[in-house]
Amino acid sequence: TINGQALWHDLVTTAAFGGTEKGGVCRLALTDEDAQVRAWFEQTCKALGCTVTYDSMGNQFARRAGTQSDLPPIMMGSHLDTQVTGGRFDGILGVLGGVAVLRALHDAGVSTQHPLEVVNWTNEEGARFTPPMLASGVFGGAFTEEFAGSRADAAGVTLRQELERGGFVGAEQCGQHPAAAYFELHIEQGPVLEAEERTIGVVTGVQGMRWYEVVVRGRSAHAGTTPMPMRKDALLAAARMIEQVNAVAQDYAPDGLSTIGIITALPASSNVVPREVRFTVDLRNPSEPVLQAMEQDFLQRMQACAQTSGVQVEVTPTWNSPAVHFDTRCVACVKDSTQELGYTMRDIVSGAGHDAVYVSRVVPTAMIFVPCLHGISHNEAESATPEDVTAGSNVLLHAVMKADEV
Amino acid sequence: TINGQALWHDLVTTAAFGGTEKGGVCRLALTDEDAQVRAWFEQTCKALGCTVTYDSMGNQFARRAGTQSDLPPIMMGSHLDTQVTGGRFDGILGVLGGVAVLRALHDAGVSTQHPLEVVNWTNEEGARFTPPMLASGVFGGAFTEEFAGSRADAAGVTLRQELERGGFVGAEQCGQHPAAAYFELHIEQGPVLEAEERTIGVVTGVQGMRWYEVVVRGRSAHAGTTPMPMRKDALLAAARMIEQVNAVAQDYAPDGLSTIGIITALPASSNVVPREVRFTVDLRNPSEPVLQAMEQDFLQRMQACAQTSGVQVEVTPTWNSPAVHFDTRCVACVKDSTQELGYTMRDIVSGAGHDAVYVSRVVPTAMIFVPCLHGISHNEAESATPEDVTAGSNVLLHAVMKADEV
Numbered sequence A, B: 001t002i003n004g005q006a007l008w009h010d011l012v013t014t015a016a017f018g019g020t021e022k023g024g025v026c027r028l029a030l031t032d033e034d035a036q037v038r039a040w041f042e043q044t045c046k047a048l049g050c051t052v053t054y055d056s057m058g059n060q061f062a063r064r065a066g067t068q069s070d071l072p073p074i075m076m077g078s079h080l081d082t083q084v085t086g087g088r089f090d091g092i093l094g095v096l097g098g099v100a101v102l103r104a105l106h107d108a109g110v111s112t113q114h115p116l117e118v119v120n121w122t123n124e125e126g127a128r129f130t131p132p133m134l135a136s137g138v139f140g141g142a143f144t145e146e147f148a149g150s151r152a153d154a155a156g157v158t159l160r161q162e163l164e165r166g167g168f169v170g171a172e173q174c175g176q177h178p179a180a181a182y183f184e185l186h187i188e189q190g191p192v193l194e195a196e197e198r199t200i201g202v203v204t205g206v207q208g209m210r211w212y213e214v215v216v217r218g219r220s221a222h223a224g225t226t227p228m229p230m231r232k233d234a235l236l237a238a239a240r241m242i243e244q245v246n247a248v249a250q251d252y253a254p255d256g257l258s259t260i261g262i263i264t265a266l267p268a269s270s271n272v273v274p275r276e277v278r279f280t281v282d283l284r285n286p287s288e289p290v291l292q293a294m295e296q297d298f299l300q301r302m303q304a305c306a307q308t309s310g311v312q313v314e315v316t317p318t319w320n321s322p323a324v325h326f327d328t329r330c331v332a333c334v335k336d337s338t339q340e341l342g343y344t345m346r347d348i349v350s351g352a353g354h355d356a357v358y359v360s361r362v363v364p365t366a367m368i369f370v371p372c373l374h375g376i377s378h379n380e381a382e383s384a385t386p387e388d389v390t391a392g393s394n395v396l397l398h399a400v401m402k403a404d405e406v
C-alpha cells in the first residue's frame, strides 16, 4: 500500500518550486520554476530505480522495468505546471500519486509484468501557452507538433523556444510511444464529492469545452468632449456582451458553464473612450449537442449586442475539445479497486480538461478523482487532505495492478 | 498677420515626431519622440530670436524680449505630448500658434512692451503619467513637485526619472514665473463649432472633471468545475458596473459625461473566473454641484451593484479638477479680437481639461477654440483645416497685442 507520509512530503516539497506567499504555486509551463520541479521529479524517480526520458514535446517519462520487457507500459501521470495563481494539487497529485505507486512497489520489492511509467505532460494548464493540454494533445494526435511549438506566450516567446532553452527536447517523436493503459489521479476541482462526502470519484468521461476570442471594435473618442449619443464605446458594448455570455450559461443551467477570463481594452487611457476590446470565452457542457446549441446561442447574442451598441464584433473559435467517454475496462479497474479498498465512491463526469482527454484517443484511459476543499481550484487556496490523496493513490496502485493482470 | 503656410508647415513637421501609419501621432510625454519635438521647438524659436529655458518640471519657455524688460511676460502655449493614438492638433496647435505669433512679429519687425513667451507644458495628456495637466498643475499650485515627480508610468518609471534622463530639468523652480496673461489656442475636440459653422469659440471656462479607480474583488475559480451559482465573478460584476457608470451620464443628460478608459482583470487566464478587476472612471459636468450629485449617484450604484453581484468594491478618487471660469478681461481680449477680424464665433465651455485650467489659478487666462473634423479627438483621425488654424492664430495674435496695450 501507499506510503501516505512520503506522498505528503513530496507534495510539500514540490509546492516550494514557485511557491507563493499565500500558500499557492505559480509555476508556469517551461519557466525556471518548472525546470526545477522537472529536475526534482527526475532525481526522485531515478532513486526509485527508474530511467527518465523526454519526448520531442518535453513530456517526461519515468520508467520502471517490468518482467516482460516486450509489453507496452502502463502509464500514470498528469502535469507539474500550474496556473499563475494556482494550487499545490492540480496536476501535481497525478504525477506524485504515480511516484507513490512506484515507491510502494519498490519498497515491497514487487515486480509487474508491464513496465510502469509516470508521465509529466508539458503545458497542461494553457495558462502560459494556449490551448490547455497542448503536449498531451500532440501525443493524442489532436494537434500537430508544429502548431504546438509555435504557440507564443504573452511576451511572444514560443513553446518551442522554451523547450529548447530548458533542454527538454528528447529524441523520441511525441506520439510514437505505445502504451497499454493510462490512469490519471486528480483532485475533483469541483464541489460534488465533498458535498456528498465520498472519497473517490470514478471518472467516466470529460465534458466538452470550446474557446473563442471576441474582438469588439468601436471608435476612440475624447472623454470630455464627445456627447454620449455620439460614442461608439467598445467597452460599454463588451460589458453588455459579458452579461450575455453569462446568460448563455443560465439558459442551459445547471450544466452549462460560461467564463470570460481575459479582457483587454485599447488604447487604455483614462480619458479616451476605448476603440477596441478583446476578451476570451470558455463554454462547457457534458453533452456535445447541447454545447453546440450553446455556441449558436452565444454567437447570436454577440451579434445582437453589437448591433444595439453600434459596434462591430468578430468571434473566432480558438479551441474545441469534444466530450470524452473513457475506456470501460479501465473505468472498471478503478471502480473495482475502490470497492475492494472499501472507499465511498460515485461515478462523475469531469468539468475540467485533463491530459487524459487527449491520451484517451490513443491509449485506453481512466481517471480517479479525490475531493478538494469547497471545490476550489485554479486558486492559491486549493486544498486536499492527506487521507484523501493517499486513498486516491491507493486506488491508482490497485487499478494499475489490475490492468497489469489482464 | 499670421503666415498660414508657415504654420501649416510646422504642423506637418511636428506630426513626424512619433507619427503613426494612420496619420496620427504617438508621442507620450518625455519619451524620445517628445525629446525630438522639444529640440525642434527650441531651434525654431531660437531662429526667431528667442531665448529658451526649462523650469524644474521640464516646462519649456521660449521668450521674445519686450521693450520694457521689467514687465512680466504675456504667455501663449499648450503641450506637445500626445495620447497613445493621438492626433496632430491636440495641444500642438496651441504651441505652434504661439510660434506663428512670434514669427508674425519677427517678420513685421514689431516689438511689444511685455516680453512674449510660448510655453510647452510637460505631460498634459495624462496618457503616460496620470493625472493630466501635471506640470501646469505644479505651476498653478494644484500639485506639489514631489507628487508630480513621483507619478509612475505603466512600466514603473517615474516622471522625475524621465525628466532627468532627457536633461529637461531647468534651474528655475516651477511656479516661480510671474506672467501678465496666458492665452491658449486649441482645437475644440468636440462637435459644437463645426455643427454651427462657426470659426472661433470664445472659451469662458472649463467643466469640472473627476477621476476614480474602482477595484472589484471576487474569487478566482475553475471555469470548468465551478457551478455558476457558486461563483464570485469579479468581471461579471464589473460588466454590470460599467453599465451603471454609463447610466450615471444618462441620468444627467445631456451635459453629464462618464467614461471608462482602462480595465484589467486578474489572474488573466482563459479558464479561470477573474478574482480582481480594476477600472478607471472619468465623470464630467460643467456645474460643480451637479458633478457632486453625479459622484454620489455613481458611488451608490457601485455599492448596489457589488451587493447584488456578491463581490467587494472599493472606489478611490484619483483626480478632481473643479469647473473653471476664465478671467473676464482676457476673455474680452479674445472676443474683441475675433469681432475685429470678422470671424464667426460663439461662447463655449470646454469639455476637455487644458493647461489653462491650472495656469488660470495664478495668471489671468483665456482660451481660443477652432473647429475640428466631426469633433473627433484623442484619435489618430483628428483633423482641422488650414483656414481655421490660421484664423485661430490670428485671434491669438490680436488678443496678445490687446493684452500688451493694457
Ligand SMILES: NC(=O)NCCC(=O)O
Pocket (backbone or CB within 6 Å): A090, A124, A125, A126, A132, A133, A189, A351, A352, A353, A354, B222, B223, B224, B271
Ligand atoms: N485540470 C485543469 O485545470 N486543466 C485545465 C484545462 C481546463 O480548462 O479545464
Ligand SMILES: NC(=O)NCCC(=O)O
Pocket (backbone or CB within 6 Å): A222, A223, A224, A271, B090, B124, B125, B126, B132, B133, B189, B351, B352, B353, B354
Ligand atoms: N485637451 C486634452 O485633451 N486634455 C486632456 C485632459 C482631459 O482629459 O480633458
